[in-house]
Amino acid sequence: EDLMGTIRSIHGDEPIPPTCVWLGKEHEAYANTALSGLPGNRWLAMAPGVKAERKRWPGKKYAELANSLSDIFEGVIFVGSHSEQLHTRAVKADLRLPSVDLAGSDLLEAAAVLGRASMFVGSDSGLGHIAGAMGTATMTLFSTEHPDRYLPWGPSASWLRGEGDYVSKIAVADVEAKIRQAVSA
Numbered sequence: 534e535d536l537m538g539t540i541r542s543i544h545g546d547e548p549i550p551p552t553c554v555w556l557g558k559e560h561e562a563y564a565n566t567a568l569s570g571l572p573g574n575r576w577l578a579m580a581p582g583v584k585a586e587r588k589r590w591p592g593k594k595y596a597e598l599a600n601s602l603s604d605i606f607e608g609v610i611f612v613g614s615h616s617e618q619l620h621t622r623a624v625k626a627d628l629r630l631p632s633v634d635l636a637g638s639d640l641l642e643a644a645a646v647l648g649r650a651s652m653f654v655g656s657d658s659g660l661g662h663i664a665g666a667m668g669t670a671t672m673t674l675f676s677t678e679h680p681d682r683y684l685p686w687g688p689s690a691s692w693l694r695g696e697g698d699y700v701s702k703i704a705v706a707d708v709e710a711k712i713r714q715a716v717s718a
Contacts, residue, residue, distance in 0.1 A: 552666035552686045554644045564645035567635055573607030578647055578664065580655030581624050582617020582636070588656040588676045590700045592623030597705045598654065598712075600629050605716055610650055611636055612643050612660055652712060656700055661685045670715050672708060674700045691715050 568576070581595045599609050609632040611621045618636045625632060635646055643660060647653060648667035654674070655661055661673045665685025673684050675694040684690045691711050696702040 552662070554641070554648075554663060554666045556641055556645050556648075560641045560645040563638070563642045564649055567633060567638075567642075567646060568610065568649055571608035571610070571631055571633055574649070574651075575606050576608045576610050576650045577602060577606040577630075578610040578612055578650035578653040578655075578669070579624065580613045580617070580653070580658060580660045581611070582613045582620035583656045583658060584616075585676075587695075587699050587701075588674075589620070590656060590674050590703065592620055593627060594701075594703075594705050594708075595624040595654075596627035598708055599624075600627070601705065601709050602712060603630055605713070606630065606651065608632060610646055612638065612646060652716065654708065654712065657683060665690055672712050672715065674703055674708070676700045689715065 577599055579595055581592055583589045609628060609630050611632060611634045613636040615637040621634050621636055638646065644663050644667055647664040647669050650669050652670045652672065653661060653664035654672040656674050661671050662685045665671050665687040670689035671685045673692040675692055676698045677683065680692045680694050684692045693703050693707055693711060
């Protein structure tokens with residue numbers, strides 16, 4: 534909002550345009566192939582890996598969340614960088630839903646995949662913003678003040694902030710309740 538305010542003389546009082554990502558046919562084809570092994574079409578995308586410990590929600594909590602939402606989602610999509618696969622494995626160890634690990638996809642491939650997900654959940658990261666730009670509902674777990682300033686852009690963005698700025702202190706039940714509320718809206 535601050536940045537758009539600096540160019541107000543150009544765009545006037547028009548509303549800030551929505552974010553979007555333009556994909557090529559090859560990215561859509563990648564998503565089709567990558568997701569072909571998951572049942573149904575109601576998928577929860579997760580990005581459990583993040584470098585900063587205060588921003589990292591434990592893998593056991595991601596697994597517990599996905600398992601508790603198995604009445605809503607039919608599968609889990611893991612996204613992130615190659616270096617985050619250790620965190621993905623920790624989640625998969627306790628996961629009861631079918632999943633696909635796409636950590637290491639490039640950003641446009643990740644965007645195509647995230648555009649097919651029903652919901653994205655993860656710590657504050659670029660992937661959440663990409664999910665929002667693709668029109669996917671987001672649940673962002675914050676470790677910083679003013680999450681309302683930093684959450685993904687769009688009408689389907691929700692968030693929770695960890696006590697003492699530690700994401701690990703966010704309860705699974707609180708995340709589940711917010712996701713159920715977002716999905717039923």
